[in-house]
Amino acid sequence: MRWACILLTQLALDGVSRSRDDQAQPLVLVAGPAQRRIIRAVNPAARQLGLKPGQTLIAAQALTSGFAVAEYDQQQIDHWQHFLAAWAYRFSSHVSLDYPRALLLEIESSLGLFGPWPRFEERLRTELTELGFQHRIVLAPNPAAARMLANVHDGLAVDDVALRREVERLPISRCGLPADIVSALARMGLRRVKQLLVLPRDTLGRRFPKDVLWHLDTLLGHQPLALGNFQPADEFAARIEFNFEVNNHQALLFPLRRLIADLHAFLAGRDCGVQQFMLALEHRSLAATAVPVGLLTPERDTQLLFDVARGRLEQLQLPAPVLALRLSAPNLPDFVPQSQTLFVERPQQSQPWEQLRERLRARLGDQAVYGLAAVADHRPEHSWCTDVTGGRAEQHDGRPRPGWLLTEPQPLNDLVPEIIAGPERIESGWWDAGDLRRDYYLVRTRDGRRAWVWRAVDGSGPFMLQGWFA
Missing domain, CATH: 2.30.140 (Spermidine Synthase; Chain: A, domain 2)
Incomplete structure (x- = not known):
């Protein structure tokens, strides 16, 4: 078996910054009580201002200004890790969240579908970048080695022959051992895993907990590691909170596009579609404004879903400034792609019928666009009717009409x-x-x-x- 580790290097920052228009703005995440706020993470722009994790927010504000502050929310970090696990589920049936801020994928059985590893890896990186998450990816024969090698490598792919050599090169401080064990080994002058492996096993087992030997054997593949198997949720829900009040539809389009992109990634991971979803505009003192979005058939095309949701949103008169945008899709029916011919005859500048139909319904209203439907009646005057579901007329028998x-x-x-x-x-x-x-x-x-x-x-x-x- 071969395992890919996707290490999410700045998951907390990416989860916050991907919902912001200005990605270059200095940003810090803080946590702790109100009287002593501590910086937990900084983006590159904030680091250039001299800010770093561990500083108090008061000290950072005394040092410089012009940076944005957001909450370091562990619940949101877990949410984004689960969201990315649902995205990764489309590439592997065995996705594990046993390691924090990392995804473990068993990809041996997926190579026949997604191609050789270099092509597979490129696709993973492309989609993660489009979703807005920084990452490192490593391939190894077992999940423990893949996870620990991702601490010091990016793009590394090792087989069984080269596994021991790469594990021996790992710094002990980055190989996954507890901090107290690492400190004790450092006092003994041990810095690399190779130095640890040459020690007599019985001596090492007497001086340190047995978990040390077990962990080393797991890295080398001598001991199997049982991992949990992630199962995606049966419904989708996501929310973007703004750091300012939004008073017009145009400012809602960027977060809406981000939510629709997340919905598409979730649907692709579960191999399903969406026919109805709900947008909720949250206000300060009023109840949330609900914007239902419905389609005639299950879809998951990003542009189609965005166009339909945008059309519904633009018809709405905002009753109050918007503080947050929420998207929920409780029902996710099966998705059957439209069949296509080998040679596409449709001009590139024209739209598919399904996309045009949904855009017209979103802009003109559900009752303004209709099709024809066949009725089981032989009389020509009664053999058809208008159909607001947008269906096409179909003859109920084979006779020419x-x-x-x-x-x-x-x-x-x-x-x-x-x-x-x-x-x-x-x-x-x-x-x-x-x-x-x-x-x-x-x-x-x-x-x-x-x-x-x-x-x-x-x-x-x-x-x-x-x-x-x-």
């Missing part, structure tokens, strides 16, 4: 048309006072057009034009 039906039948000017097919007798409607008895024909007129006509079953009267064929 014209694409254009007249509102009312009218006499055919061509008194002696060429009969192509017929008669087809239709006798129906006795139950609703709409009884008719007609013989229908497919004819060609003198000018070459094809028409659908009828006349009385006794042959009396002229041909009556019912519709035209394209």
